[in-house]
Amino acid sequence: MHPVLLCPRAALKVLQPDSRSIRGLLVSVMVIAAWATTPVVLAQKIQLSVDASRPGAKIDRNLFGQFAEHLGHGIYEGIWVGKDSSIPNTRGIRNDVVTALKAVKVPNVRWPGGCFADEYHWHKGVGPQRAVTLNPNWGGVTEPNTFGTIEFMDFLNQIGAEAYVSVNVGSGTPQEASEWLEYLTTAQPTTLAKERAADGHPAPYKVAFLGIGNESWDCGGNMSADYYLSQLKIYSRFVRNFNPDQQDKQQMLKIAVGPGGGEPRWVDWAETVMKAYQTHTWSWDINGLSMHSYTVGKWPPSYASTGFGETEYAQMLKYTLDMENLVSKYSAIMDTYDPQKKVALVVDEWGAWYAPSAGTNPGFLVQQNSMRDAVLAALNLNIFARHGERVRMANIAQMINVLQAMIMTDKEKMVLTPTYYVYKLYVPFQDATLVPVTFDAGTYTHGDVTLPRVDAIAAKDSAGKLWMEITNVDPNQAAEIEVNLAGVAAKSASGETLTAAKVDSVNTSDAPNTVAPKAISAKVEGGKVTVKVEPKSVTVISVEQ
Ligand code: AHR
Numbered sequence: 001m002h003p004v005l006l007c008p009r010a011a012l013k014v015l016q017p018d019s020r021s022i023r024g025l026l027v028s029v030m031v032i033a034a035w036a037t038t039p040v041v042l043a044q045k046i047q048l049s050v051d052a053s054r055p056g057a058k059i060d061r062n063l064f065g066q067f068a069e070h071l072g073h074g075i076y077e078g079i080w081v082g083k084d085s086s087i088p089n090t091r092g093i094r095n096d097v098v099t100a101l102k103a104v105k106v107p108n109v110r111w112p113g114g115c116f117a118d119e120y121h122w123h124k125g126v127g128p129q130r131a132v133t134l135n136p137n138w139g140g141v142t143e144p145n146t147f148g149t150i151e152f153m154d155f156l157n158q159i160g161a162e163a164y165v166s167v168n169v170g171s172g173t174p175q176e177a178s179e180w181l182e183y184l185t186t187a188q189p190t191t192l193a194k195e196r197a198a199d200g201h202p203a204p205y206k207v208a209f210l211g212i213g214n215e216s217w218d219c220g221g222n223m224s225a226d227y228y229l230s231q232l233k234i235y236s237r238f239v240r241n242f243n244p245d246q247q248d249k250q251q252m253l254k255i256a257v258g259p260g261g262g263e264p265r266w267v268d269w270a271e272t273v274m275k276a277y278q279t280h281t282w283s284w285d286i287n288g289l290s291m292h293s294y295t296v297g298k299w300p301p302s303y304a305s306t307g308f309g310e311t312e313y314a315q316m317l318k319y320t321l322d323m324e325n326l327v328s329k330y331s332a333i334m335d336t337y338d339p340q341k342k343v344a345l346v347v348d349e350w351g352a353w354y355a356p357s358a359g360t361n362p363g364f365l366v367q368q369n370s371m372r373d374a375v376l377a378a379l380n381l382n383i384f385a386r387h388g389e390r391v392r393m394a395n396i397a398q399m400i401n402v403l404q405a406m407i408m409t410d411k412e413k414m415v416l417t418p419t420y421y422v423y424k425l426y427v428p429f430q431d432a433t434l435v436p437v438t439f440d441a442g443t444y445t446h447g448d449v450t451l452p453r454v455d456a457i458a459a460k461d462s463a464g465k466l467w468m469e470i471t472n473v474d475p476n477q478a479a480e481i482e483v484n485l486a487g488v489a490a491k492s493a494s495g496e497t498l499t500a501a502k503v504d505s506v507n508t509s510d511a512p513n514t515v516a517p518k519a520i521s522a523k524v525e526g527g528k529v530t531v532k533v534e535p536k537s538v539t540v541i542s543v544e545q
Contacts, residue, residue, distance in 0.1 A: 043478035043532055048439040050458045052466050053487025057388035059459055061107040061430035063381065064423060065164065065395040067349060069114035070147075071138040071402050072364025078400030078409050079155055080147040087412050092146075093155050096414045097400065100407055101159040104423040105430060108208060110164040110348055110395045111152050113137075115219035117211070118170030122149055122180045126199055137219065139363030149184065150199050162208035164255075164348075164395070167239060169213030169231050170221035177239045181207065186242040204243045209253050209393075211348070212236060215292065216257045217269060225272035232256050232273070236284040255288035255346050255393075262326055270330055274337035287342070288393065291330055292349040294403075295320040295376060305354035305367035306504055310475055313372050313503040313536075314449040316352065317473060320376045321451070323350070323383050331390045344392035347384065351397045351404030351419075352376055365402045369417035369507075371500040371515050371536055373404055377422040378471040378538045381429075382457045388434055415507050418515040421498050425517060425540040428467045432459035435466070435487075444474040454479055454533075466490075466543040468529075475503050475536040483529040488545055490529055493522035495541035499534040 068074055081087045081094050088095045112120045115137040124131035125148025135143045156163055165184075167177035183192040187204045196202070212235045214220045216228045223231070241252035256273050259266030270289065277286055297303045297319050303312055330345055352373055353365075360366040377396070384391045396419070400407045406420040434457065441452035455471040466488050472479050496517040505514050522531035522541050533539045 043480045044442065044453075045480045045482060046439060046442060046454055048437055048456055048468075048470075048481060048483045049486070050435060050437050050466070050468065050483055050488075051486040052435050052458070052460060054436055055460065056434035056436060059385045059388050059429050059432050059434055060392040061105070062393040063384045063388075063391065064104070064106070064426065064430055065108040065110065065348070065393055066106050066161075066399040066406070067110040067114070067395040067397045068399045069138075069402065070112050070116045070120070070135060070143060071114060071398065072361065072366060073401040073409065074398050075147050076144070077411075078402075078407070080151060082146065090158060091154055092151065093158055094409075094414075097407060097409070098155075098158045100414065100416055100420070101161075101399075104406070104420065105427050106159055106161040107430065108162040108164045108393070108395070109156060109159075109399065110166060110209075110211065113166060114214055114349070117166040117214045118168050118172070118216075118220040120168050121172065121176065122168075122183075123176075125149060126183070126195070137363075138365075139361045141363075149180070150196075150201060153184075153201070153205050163206065164209035164211060165207050166211035166214050167235065169216060169235060170219075174234050174238045177235060181210075181239050181241055185246070187244050188242070206243055206246055206250070207241055207252050208250070209255060209288075210239060210241070211255045211290065212239070212286075213257045215260060217260065217265070220257065225269045228257060228269075229272055229276050232286070233276075233284040236286060253287035253344075254285065255290050255348070256286045258289040258291045258345075259326075259330060260292045262329055267329075267333070270333050274334055274343070277343060278337040288344040288346040289330070289334065290346045290348045291326065293323060293326050293347065294349070294351060294353040294397070296353045301353045301355050303354050305352075305357065306370060306506055308372075308504050310446050310503060313475060314444075314446040314451065316372060317376060317379065317451055318449045320352070320379055323347075323380050327383060327387050327391060331387060334390060341390055345387075345390045347391060347394040349397045350380060350394060353403055365398075367403060369405060369408070369419050370503065371418055371505045372503050374418035374422045374498055374515065374538050375471060375473060375536060377404070377419045378469065379455055379473075381422070381426060382455050382469065382471070385429065385434055385457050385459070410509060413509040415509055415512050416516075417507060418498065418500070418505075421515065421517050422538055425496060425498060425538060426469070428461055428465075428540070428542065429457070429459050429469070432461045432467060434459050437468070444477075453477075454481070464545075466545075468541045468543070470531070470533050470539045470541070472533045472535060472537045472539075477535055479533050481531050481533055483531075485527055485529065485543070488543060490524045490527060490543045490545060492544045493524050493529045493531070493541050495520050495522060495531070495539055497533060497537050497539040499537035503536055
């Protein structure tokens, strides 16, 4: 399909020079020249069919999980400012960030890393005297350990999220990890429980998810798959959750290290872990296999996060769609060994990774967040949702000030990114039930990149209300979406859309609402919903019955 252009040359034909004013003619020519360089593009029609009577998999709310590593200003300054800070805080945790995160209903937070996790010794981060240690992975800076276990759990409590704790397999021991879980979760009067009480929390905490190592094939210890497997069995056996409320129901889910890409070494890794799982005995178990996949383009990351054009927009979106191939590939491997889909594929690190912003410490992974990232986030969330039977958890990297962040802070200032607003738009999809959407996406081509022009998902929430998400990838052309609905008698529809003037539009503290959602109107007629979505936009519509 081709865009419908109003041709400036046709307009030229009807323009007759007259003798009245050369100046008038010049003005006309200038107007036409501007028209010629900015083609007027009409929206193209796309038909969607939604069948609300055929419920699919649940879109697990944990797909909207976050990742907060001790890295750059992700924790310190981003979350933790300390009790004596002039920045408004509750027990050292900044209030503006908590308010913003509550609004996106963060389901879980993975902490303390990342590569940091395999060098983290939890006991240095509890009690009145904190050890000052090092963070050799990320800029070689000192780690004050002032944000430790109690502070992390307090942060989770303030934002209403569950804990995803990654334990140290690389440089720690099973004993250290098992004692951390005892400190966190036992209700018995052990020495560690008393220590927790003295640190301010007599009641046991809940730990919903346990990560057993991080990228153990690389920064987590350069292990072979077999070596990791033997570690996994030991940690799975001995790192217990003692919380009385998590014994029968709400049991802690154990997540093993999985692949970091599609290459044969990672296929072998996934095969090794899943094959062992198939015949596992009572003494060890896993509930998830992790997968990491960043949208980088080139390594080391060299794509700019601001000041780029349509070429880089199209290229990064092409790279990001490889998530579909990876998820399909590992789902198929997991199906071989776990056809009942007991083990979730947990994409616990994903997002765009660009060149560090100018003037920042390259070890702090600071980058801007643009309209491109909003489209990129929506495309990935839709891939996860469509694979909801297997992909039941994902954690974008990272929450604040690092990589594809939700939030950027600068001292007392806080900016919500385009990616944050995508997560806000998607809140109704948390724990909703996917329903099938069929459509011919058409194509958007720029240079040698061709992408599906639109993407869409639909789901019913627990109250039975139908929600649709439509991403218009095309940065130049709006789309007239016509939705044929089955299984729902639509009366009205309304929604919100996120778009911006340019593919690289960003929010800053001087212009915080450059990329922010706006209301969008949709029409319902004869059981059909029609809505016009702007170029490069992410739109969520709800249908009233
Ligand atoms: O998110 C940054 C880093 O990327 C993480 O620490 C590591 O797990 C991954 O390689």
